[in-house]
Amino acid sequence: EIVLTQSPGTLSLSPGERATLTCRASQSVTSSFLAWYQQKPGQAPRLLIFGASTRATGIPARFSGSGSGTDFTLTISRLEPEDFAVYYCQQYGGSPYTFGQGTKVEIK
């Protein structure tokens, strides 16, 4: 089983700042089959990025993903008020299709 470790656990930033979230896999993720999701309180997750770097439909350009192998990054270039949420990475290169434990981006 691939274990995904996200860091930091909590990121305290102000609107307009840049957010950099990291996801590290315990073994290489096949073909960069890595996705990022955003979840707000009381809501279902929302797909942001798949294939490590491809934005999902309707996702603003301020969200970008990068990485390969075992190290992946989600960057939010300038935080908007609606971006404060929990972010999860997920690998789908091999079963079981595991998620990281999440990074909370909170308002400083």
Next chain:
Amino acid sequence: QLVESGGGLVQPGRSLRLSCAASGFTFDDYAMHWVRQVPGKGLEWVCSISWNSGNRHYADSVRGRFTISRDNAKGSLHLQMDSLRADDTALYYCAKDNDWGSLGYHFDCWGHGTLVTVSS
């Protein structure tokens, strides 16, 4: 577009059947999945089914106890949960695959979830 139902309080060892009604997309073009989340905790993939029901995959934690199925004519997805345990307590999400026609195992549309509580 995805609406789950069927959750509730159930005793350990008993069964429960969840349903998910899909709308707004061509249901039989996409694989479907169940993902669960203990309130306040992280996400766990539970199981998946291909567009034609030809492939079904399960997490080790539920294999042999849960059965995923779909009815393309009705646009519905189901999860039969047997021999329920306390650690099955979670919010269960129905999710649509992002990939057309294949099992991509990443999810671009989610329901609001239905809560399953297993307790005596």
